[in-house]
Amino acid sequence: MEVGKLSLAAVLRELEEAGVRLELDANEVDGLLAAVNPAVGVPDELLGFFAFHYSASNVAAAFGRPEFALLDLVLPPGYPEDKAFSIIRSFASECRKYGARLVGGHTGRYEGAEYPIASSAVMGRRVRVRRPPAEGDAVYLVGVVGTEAAWLTGAGVGLEELTPLPKALRLHGAEGLKLLHDVSEGGLLGALLEISTFYRCTIIVERGGVPVDPRAPRLGEPLSLPSYGALVAVAEEGSRLEDFCSREGLDCSWIGRVGGPGAGVEVDGVVFTTAPPSELVALYAPTVAGREEAAAVALAASRLLRLRGLERFVPEVGMNIAYTKPGARVEEDVAAIEGRIIRTVRGLKLCGKPAYGASRHLARVLIEAARRDPRRRAAVNLRPSPELLDALRRLGLKVVEAEARGACPVAEAIAAGVEADAYFYEAAPGLEPSLVIIADSPASLAELLERALSLLSRKADIA
Structure with missing residues (x-):
């Protein structure tokens, strides 16, 4: 899926055919330089800051001094009014700081908006x-x-x-x-x-x-x-x-x-x-950008999606990967993917973005594991195929079978003092067979799975 700007060369061709003469960064209109930009994919509390600076910086780069600003705030349905006003106040504060006047704008909640989008226009005279x-x-x-x-x-x-x-x-x-x-x-x-x-x-x-x-x-x-x-x-x-x-x-x-x-x-x-x-670019989401654990989960998930053969080991309920803050005590201290990674006919698909509190199961596992060893902060769940378990053992991991009981058998095994790098259990009433691997970081888990899949691929080639 392509994201980001369209080709500048293609845009220039289209606008030149429409009779529009462009400049780089900001265009001059009746003696004023004007620039427009959206701010999206950053934490809500920073939207106002970036909305102003994206456009004001374009004007300044074109050798103009920002003088006037407008803000268009497009919000998801049900977005809290107080948070919207906070974005506006932040934008207005940046305007005052740099001597620009906020002269208008628009706000509204709309179907189809997944995240808040703060678009700005800034104008100023060339110096x-x-x-x-x-x-x-x-x-x-x-x-x-x-x-x-x-x-x-x-x-x-x-x-x-x-x-x-x-x-x-x-x-x-x-x-x-x-x-x-x-x-x-x-x-x-x-x-x-x-x-x-x-x-x-x-x-x-x-x-x-x-x-x-x-x-x-x-x-x-x-x-x-x-x-x-x-x-x-x-x-x-x-x-x-x-x-x-x-x-x-x-x-x-x-x-x-x-x-x-x-x-x-x-x-x-x-x-x-x-x-x-x-x-x-996978980190541009309000729940991810600037947040260490969520960012690490997003990068590892992106890497997992590219691992050939991993789809064979994704459970019916989907796969998740999680990373806990140091000293985590509650589920909201653990970042994971909101909708998990699932199998489709076109391969693996990421459903949702990382967020804190998104996986109750892996959060319980990691909170329990980190109590015993603070370095054990990341976990991933998979289907416990015998060939995958064998590959993990060949890589030197200690793999143990947990008793399939309780709401979270792996967390209960860890609480009972069972030490291992990977835990699995077979099906039980209300429980799908599961394998949970624990490591120090999501990147380490992605690397480990890449090595395990490489072992399985070489074994298949020999066979």
């Missing part, structure tokens, strides 16, 4: 002229790659690190600066490709010059990591932008240069025409 890049211009990164990725996975990241707006406003005074572009969907590579597409120029990047936030997860292509809060700056060669940024207290790194006419971003000799998608 300097944006110039197109030319061959030989220097390309800088103001900020670092991966700070947003670190926040998504639950690292301690301050809100001011998650917006490029203050940086863009300070950079309005930099001599020799031609243009700015915020780093949003697609990461740094996506932002560079948008500049390349819009201005029909190539960009040459040296990977070694790109700073990466040490808190960011090491997942996939680093240049595609979510990195909102950073800016790409293009400046005349010899502009001394790094000196200006140093005086302004901004991190600034030379990362490459503008090449000749064409399209694409060359990174250490490898040409990219599209940005490889980051698996961290």
